[in-house]
Amino acid sequence: MTYSMSDITPAYAEALESHGLTQDEGLRILNILERKPLPLEVGLFSAMWSEHCSYKSSRIHLGKLPTEGPQVAIGPGENAGAVKLNNGILAVFKMESHNHPSYIEPFQGAATGVGGILRDVFTMGARPIANLNSIRFGSTEHPKTPHLLLGVVGGIAFYGNCMGVPTVAGETEFHAGYDDNILVNAMTVGIAKEDGIFLGAAEGIGNPVFYVGSRTGRDGIHGATMASASFDDEAEAKRPTVQVGDPFTEKKLLEACLELFKEDVVVGIQDMGAAGLTSSTFEMADRAGKGIRIDLEQVPMREEGMVPYELMLSESQERMLVVARKGSEASLQRIFEKWDLACAQIGEVTDSGRVELFWHGDQVANVPVHKLATGAPKYDRPTRPRPTTHPIPELLPAAPDDPGAMLHSILSNPIAGSRSPVYEQYDHMVQVRTMVRPGGGAAVLRVPEAEGMISVASECAHRACILDPREGARRTVADAARKISATGALPLAITDCLNFGNPEVPEVMWEFVEAIEGLKEGCLALNTPVVSGNVSFYNETRDQSIPPSPTIGMVGWMDNEIQPVPGFVREDGLELWLVKGAEPSLDGSLWQQYFCGTVGGELSKMDFEIESRIQSFARTLAKKKLVAAARNLGSGGLAVSLAKMLFNGEKLMGLKCGSFSSEDGTRRYFGEAPSSMILASAAGHRAEIIALAKEANVELQALGQTGGQEFNLGDIHLDINRLYGAWKAALNPLMGISNDC
Amino acid sequence: MKVSVLVFPGSNCDQDCRHVCEKVFGCSVEMVWHRETKLPPTDLVVIPGGFSYGDYLRAGAIARFAPIMAAVQEHAENGGLVFGICNGFQILLEAGMLPGAMRMNKDRRFICKDIHLKVENHESAFSSAIPEGKTLKVPIAHHEGNWVASEETYQRVIDQGQILFRYATAEGELTPESNPNGSMGNVAGLINSQGNVLGMMPHPERASETELGITDGSYIFESILQNFNQRASSIVS
Numbered sequence: 001m002t003y004s005m006s007d008i009t010p011a012y013a014e015a016l017e018s019h020g021l022t023q024d025e026g027l028r029i030l031n032i033l034e035r036k037p038l039p040l041e042v043g044l045f046s047a048m049w050s051e052h053c054s055y056k057s058s059r060i061h062l063g064k065l066p067t068e069g070p071q072v073a074i075g076p077g078e079n080a081g082a083v084k085l086n087n088g089i090l091a092v093f094k095m096e097s098h099n100h101p102s103y104i105e106p107f108q109g110a111a112t113g114v115g116g117i118l119r120d121v122f123t124m125g126a127r128p129i130a131n132l133n134s135i136r137f138g139s140t141e142h143p144k145t146p147h148l149l150l151g152v153v154g155g156i157a158f159y160g161n162c163m164g165v166p167t168v169a170g171e172t173e174f175h176a177g178y179d180d181n182i183l184v185n186a187m188t189v190g191i192a193k194e195d196g197i198f199l200g201a202a203e204g205i206g207n208p209v210f211y212v213g214s215r216t217g218r219d220g221i222h223g224a225t226m227a228s229a230s231f232d233d234e235a236e237a238k239r240p241t242v243q244v245g246d247p248f249t250e251k252k253l254l255e256a257c258l259e260l261f262k263e264d265v266v267v268g269i270q271d272m273g274a275a276g277l278t279s280s281t282f283e284m285a286d287r288a289g290k291g292i293r294i295d296l297e298q299v300p301m302r303e304e305g306m307v308p309y310e311l312m313l314s315e316s317q318e319r320m321l322v323v324a325r326k327g328s329e330a331s332l333q334r335i336f337e338k339w340d341l342a343c344a345q346i347g348e349v350t351d352s353g354r355v356e357l358f359w360h361g362d363q364v365a366n367v368p369v370h371k372l373a374t375g376a377p378k379y380d381r382p383t384r385p386r387p388t389t390h391p392i393p394e395l396l397p398a399a400p401d402d403p404g405a406m407l408h409s410i411l412s413n414p415i416a417g418s419r420s421p422v423y424e425q426y427d428h429m430v431q432v433r434t435m436v437r438p439g440g441g442a443a444v445l446r447v448p449e450a451e452g453m454i455s456v457a458s459e460c461a462h463r464a465c466i467l468d469p470r471e472g473a474r475r476t477v478a479d480a481a482r483k484i485s486a487t488g489a490l491p492l493a494i495t496d497c498l499n500f501g502n503p504e505v506p507e508v509m510w511e512f513v514e515a516i517e518g519l520k521e522g523c524l525a526l527n528t529p530v531v532s533g534n535v536s537f538y539n540e541t542r543d544q545s546i547p548p549s550p551t552i553g554m555v556g557w558m559d560n561e562i563q564p565v566p567g568f569v570r571e572d573g574l575e576l577w578l579v580k581g582a583e584p585s586l587d588g589s590l591w592q593q594y595f596c597g598t599v600g601g602e603l604s605k606m607d608f609e610i611e612s613r614i615q616s617f618a619r620t621l622a623k624k625k626l627v628a629a630a631r632n633l634g635s636g637g638l639a640v641s642l643a644k645m646l647f648n649g650e651k652l653m654g655l656k657c658g659s660f661s662s663e664d665g666t667r668r669y670f671g672e673a674p675s676s677m678i679l680a681s682a683a684g685h686r687a688e689i690i691a692l693a694k695e696a697n698v699e700l701q702a703l704g705q706t707g708g709q710e711f712n713l714g715d716i717h718l719d720i721n722r723l724y725g726a727w728k729a730a731l732n733p734l735m736g737i738s739n740d741c
Numbered sequence: 742m743k744v745s746v747l748v749f750p751g752s753n754c755d756q757d758c759r760h761v762c763e764k765v766f767g768c769s770v771e772m773v774w775h776r777e778t779k780l781p782p783t784d785l786v787v788i789p790g791g792f793s794y795g796d797y798l799r800a801g802a803i804a805r806f807a808p809i810m811a812a813v814q815e816h817a818e819n820g821g822l823v824f825g826i827c828n829g830f831q832i833l834l835e836a837g838m839l840p841g842a843m844r845m846n847k848d849r850r851f852i853c854k855d856i857h858l859k860v861e862n863h864e865s866a867f868s869s870a871i872p873e874g875k876t877l878k879v880p881i882a883h884h885e886g887n888w889v890a891s892e893e894t895y896q897r898v899i900d901q902g903q904i905l906f907r908y909a910t911a912e913g914e915l916t917p918e919s920n921p922n923g924s925m926g927n928v929a930g931l932i933n934s935q936g937n938v939l940g941m942m943p944h945p946e947r948a949s950e951t952e953l954g955i956t957d958g959s960y961i962f963e964s965i966l967q968n969f970n971q972r973a974s975s976i977v978s
Contacts, residue, residue, distance in 0.1 A: 154850075157850075161792075162753075162792045162796075164753020164754070164791060247792075248750070248751050248794070248795030248797070251753065252750050252751075255750070423853075424852055424853055424854050425851045425853070426851075429880055430754060430757065430947075431756070432757045432760060432761070432947055435953060435954065
């Protein structure tokens with residue numbers, strides 16, 4: 001029987017609309033089921049075919065990303081990806097967005113974002129050892145920014161700190177393009193033994209399906225659908241779709257799961273994230289090509305009177321679905337009892353290829369697994385390019401005209417000021433692994449289990465992406481890798497978190513496709529395949545899409561022979577070097593954003609050959625213990641990067657870079673130059689460093705020395721104490737911190 | 742030296758304490774689950790940092806009623822050493838094993854950073870190995886470390902030499918700026934009147950290895966070991 005559009009009754013059309021499904025999709029449902037769907041079934045299709053769960057607009061493009069390499073242990077498609085470190089130890093990691101909930105309710109939105117990504121990693125059998133994040137807010141002047149910033153940072157701290165997972169690195173950025181749609185991207189890195197990995201497949205017909213963790217309540221119903229729509233003025237009314245986090249329960253769930261993995265119990269496991277019990281059931285069944293039967297009245301509930309629809313679509317946190325080996329039920333019960341967590345057998349694996357849901361014996365849904373999961377609709381949405389050459393903006397009338405005043409001004413602004421009021425709210429030392437702390441670029445954590453260290457960073461070159469999403473994505477990969485190489489580590493792989501506007505707008509779809517191409521080029525050139533990821537579309541409010549924001553998290557590795565290199569200098573008399581990559585440019589720079597109020601111009605294409613040479617050179621210097629500090633030449637260019645390199649938080653010193661030529665002024669001081677780095681080394685290493693640079697075919701420029709109490713760079717002469725004080729306090733007004741402490 | 746590290750369901754520095762006691766200081770360590778009612782043979786009980794039972798109420802307010810706490814009390818009453826770090830300190834206060842109480846940090850935020858400690862008493866079993874005049878650089882990581890007591894109690898703990906550590910500048914000066922959480926008298930750690938129970942907010946276990954670039958915490962563990970070894974050798978002789 002084939003249905004046609006005329007079979008879509010007004011009542012059905014209304015149900016489709018209220019579930020965010022199109023009429024075409026409604027017709028597809030009729031043809032799949034060969035009947036009219038039951039009310040709960042419409043809810044299941046709505047959740048599984050939401051952009052958030054189905055990747056329907058992105059799937060055909062994601063396949064272009066490189067995902068393979070000898071270092072890859074688990075690629076995309078599982079709860080998280082993994083790379084091989086050493087000794088059979090894997091680093092398991094993923095980044096995920098929680099943008100929509102965090103805008104509606106910043107504290108709980110961000111907290112549950114952290115909770116969700118932690119579960120994605122420990123469900124694989126890994127113990128989380130580090131959290132990172134990339135958070136983006138609107139203009140520092142926007143009245144909502146302080147509230148959102150405080151809430152998000154507080155939420156990340158609340159969850160991560162209680163879990164005992166250090167938050168070690170990240171980005172906190174401000175741009176008017178995020179005024180009405182902030183970005184909260186959270187990443188977790190865990191470690192696991194290669195032979196101790198658990199996957200989310202419901203294998204073994206007749207195996208029991210268990211529900212463990214927190215009980216189900218009415219929170220977060222239709223969160224995935226909410227996250228797949230644009231915001232309007234009614235965002236506030238969507239507050240009930242935001243989940244509430246309980247990190248203590250998650251900490252117990254973590255320990256209980258890790259205990260469970262040691263016993264021969266688990267066949268498959270998956271956390272109940274977006275679309276809760278629905279997505280975990282369908283995805284686990286789909287991966288195994290099996291079916292699952294569930295008796296919904298067995299689901300542990302938080303309150304009376306809950307109905308199947310709510311049970312299937314609630315996004316209550318801290319829950320897992322476990323397929324257990326038949327006969328191991330008692331071990332499971334014992335462990336979850338020890339940790340005071342709910343644990344109930346709710347169903348079993350079947351050979352039907354369908355999800356069959358029952359409520360006190362009555363069938364309330366019976367739908368085919370594959371058609372709702374990986375067989376969901378895929379759209380090749382139209383694209384329309386927009387220009388990558390933009391008008392160059394004029395200086396704002398208020399902008400100072402000498403470079404010293406400019407440096408002081410930009411460093412005193414939240415846009416470039418110290419992030420310590422953010423990361424000091426995160427426990428970044430628990431687990432006694434943190435060797436290079438937040439604030440200098442990539443963080444370094446020791447992994448004695450693998451006899452080495454990992455270096456981790458998160459990155460999104462959003463200003464570059466505004467001008468040219470492909471080049472911006474290329475630079476995003478290069479910047480993250482450079483930060484990791486600066487510490488001495490070899491970049492291994494990335495996870496991506498692709499935040500874009502409305503994919504139904506052809507220009508936005510073009511941005512997305514371009515960014516994918518850019519990521520692909522970067523990942524191929526630097527040998528950092530994508531092992532996991534997430535797409536967040538519909539970051540749009542009142543028809544205004546966010547800047548294209550492909551964010552990545554990267555993991556690198558170094559063995560115990562290497563002394564990790566910090567991003568700060570701590571000694572007087574060190575020689576400072578500029579490792580020259582591309583020519584500095586003000587187009588798309590932080591300087592342009594701040595002093596012109598917007599970005600413009602055109603990006604030159606960065607050269608990955610130079611990039612690779614420079615990164616390899618940095619790692620060689622680290623291996624030979626020749627550098628005391630190394631840093632990516634990042635936002636704000638040479639002047640800002642040099643200043644930040646001095647701000648180690650303990651002993652303050654200046655620098656004297658007399659040989660710096662101020663010709664072509666502003667561009668030299670504040671221009672951003674892809675592939676460039678700054679290094680500091682003891683004077684005795686000069687000859688060796690120059691020789692190694694020559695050998696590596698890397699252009700090196702001696703800048704000067706550290707020491708004194710003045711920041712002397714060309715025409716810039718500033719008192720270092722004043723400069724530091726201004727930088728250190730820059731974020732305080734936004735975070736409600738008084739400047740006297 | 743035999744060490745028992747308590748494990749509450751929300752403890753998260755338990756493995757760090759185990760690692761440092763075992764791997765850095767060579768103690769034998771037993772992890773003791775909160776539902777136990779007896780301690781294994783133990784010279785030192787460590788109550789580690791974390792969020793014992795979630796601490797959604799007041800930090801440590803529920804943990805004091807944990808089944809294991811009666812055994813810890815008894816161990817202390819018999820002169821055994823007890824060392825509460827961060828949440829462990831909060832629990833000891835709630836259990837009445839140390840004087841005073843804890844409030845939210847003065848600026849109501851979690852703070853994780855290195856601070857400096859002025860050492861007020863070099864005689865105790867927890868501080869005797871710290872060189873005179875040495876300030877310790879140790880990290881803090883807490884939301885509720887703003888210690889307070891009545892004026893009377895405060896005077897008493899001063900008189901009895903119970904204050905071991907105060908937040909200070911790197912030079913050992915007590916200033917309001919160097920007090921990260923608003924603690925009365927910059928108090929960061931104190932002992933009971935018998936001197937066998939220490940509670941402190943900073944984390945010495947995070948500052949005991951050169952690999953982590955910060956080592957002053959090891960003075961505290963060394964003090965404990967030195968005193969234990971001296972006592973052991975005096976018993977033998």
